[in-house]
Amino acid sequence: MSTEIKVPVLPESVADATIATWHKQPGEACERDENLVDIETDKVVLEVVAPDDGVLEEIIKNEGDTVVAEEVIAKFKAGAAASSDSKPKKEESSASVEETKSSSDKPSSDDVLSPAVRRLVSEHGLNAADIPASGKGGRLTKEDVEKYIKGGSKKAVSSSAKSSAEPVIASGPREEKRVPMTRLRKRIAERLVDAQHTAAILTTFNDVNMKPVMDLRAKYKDQFMKTHDVKLGFMSFFVKATVEALKRYPAVNASIDGDDIVYHGFFDVGIAVSGPRGLVVPVIRDADQLSMAEIEKTIMEFGQKAQNNQLTVEDLSGGTFTVSNGGTFGSLMSTPIINPPQSGILGMHRTEQRPVVENGEIVIRPMMYLAFSYDHRIIDGRESVGFLKTIKDYIEDPARILLEL
Structure with a gap:
């Protein structure tokens, strides 16, 4: 039997919130009290955790969607096992698996990044392709970016410092990136x-x-x-x-x-x-x-x-x-x-x-x-x-x- 995952009661004076980051995808196994999703208000970030051991069945509200208190955002099934689609297939040859991993570890564009990840990458002047990804299918997660920032890859830090200190000379069309403000x-x-x-x-x-x-x-x-x-x-x-x-x-x-x-x-x-x-x-x-x-x-x-x-x-x-x-x-x-x-x-x-x-x-x-x-x-x-x-x-x-x- 499925359980509805709802937005928690929001703080006083907060009318709505935004889905910031889903930490689990449909079909993935979850442990009791494991964080499923971050919900961002204009004051704090609220964490919604798994009510029991089980599987996240369906995501109803995607990252970036606006939600209100006690609105249903996902469905969860307690006691279920992860779907086969969320596990690596054993039939794949090692060469094929390695090729897939190699091509998916580094996101090739911002299209595969969640809004929360895009904001972090943009705010810290990082290149998403330089950050090791641990998410499903080689997806870059918010935790990956925060770990990369806190870990302080010396190469990344020096590169960032250098890029901020030296003017960037565009070799082609000048690019702009539009990033929505956080709440x-x-x-x-x-x-x-x-x-x-x-x-x-x-x-x-x-x-x-x-x-x-x-x-x-x-x-x-x-x-x-x-x-x-x-x-x-x-x-x-x-x-x-x-x-x-x-x-x-x-x-x-x-x-x-x-x-x-x-x-x-x-x-x-x-x-x-x-x-x-x-x-x-x-x-x-x-x-x-x-x-x-x-x-x-x-x-x-x-x-x-x-x-x-x-x-x-x-x-x-x-x-x-x-x-x-x-x-x-x-x-x-x-x-x-x-x-x-x-x-x-x-x-x-x-x-x-x-x-x-x-x-x-x-x-x-x-x-x-x-x-x-x-x-x-x-x-x-x-x-x-x-x-x-x-x-x-x-x-x-x-x-x-x-x-x-």
Whole structure:
């Protein structure tokens, strides 16, 4: 007896979703709880797993199709064995099998690629023919591409770097490729444009001497790792400093709701994380109540979830303030855009040795530019400057964080 495979209940405010990738094809055997299909919403990727050991009988909704909650997308038969069509035929000669494998291991065109695979290949500037394929009939799967990217074939990396650094001289007709935006990318675009249109965004800058934090980290990083089983990074210092600054300037931790200003009595700090599907902002709940080790562990877990497309709606919901670290990509300075309905975002950047004046003398210090973008409708210039200066003071004297001074 067949079982209907349905779209799970979608998160609140999500009307529909898109079939991203089928991991099984009709006739293929499946184990209980094995992932059958990825369904992409504008917030998260949902996995639909096999209800039991059996076979995927029929795919009703193909990759790229739009679906709604509880819509039937496939049929599954529990306890059945894989069809003979999905297994290699023993009658084929070894030469014939080898010839088929050789010709199908490398997709010859984008026509054989699923929409999700095409997006990954395009976004990372890869050549599909260079990626080993493990799917049925030599089909390239999403897992193949992600494994290739994570594995980091040195040849592929160097080739990609070279191609991005050197101009491409077309020897024939100039080609263009049109790739549809992912639902998440479209949602990001909508929110960024909405923020620019609805908020009076202004950015103020300051620089911070990272030497005190770097010295403290170098002194205790090994002991910290041994005690807490997590690396001591810079983000926990900035999250702690941000929370203390938010306590001093409640308007920065507030939001506008119609004609009202909502002051939040809690500190849920969003951390901007770059994943394969785009920028996401998981939220550290009650950051003021967490230790630095707990903050570092939470950030590490968010990073792993983002890379594996495993962030949940609960991970991404809410947030009263955001911290974004563009320095991990080498950014020297930027003007970050606030994440509505929040009223502010802190932008961190790369640390570099620069000459500064201390006690009338020019010295070299590891300096970082900080950018604070805020909604001028609710936060005045005096508050914005004071907020950023408070973060600077805590980072340049991290003992104050522990002493809550």
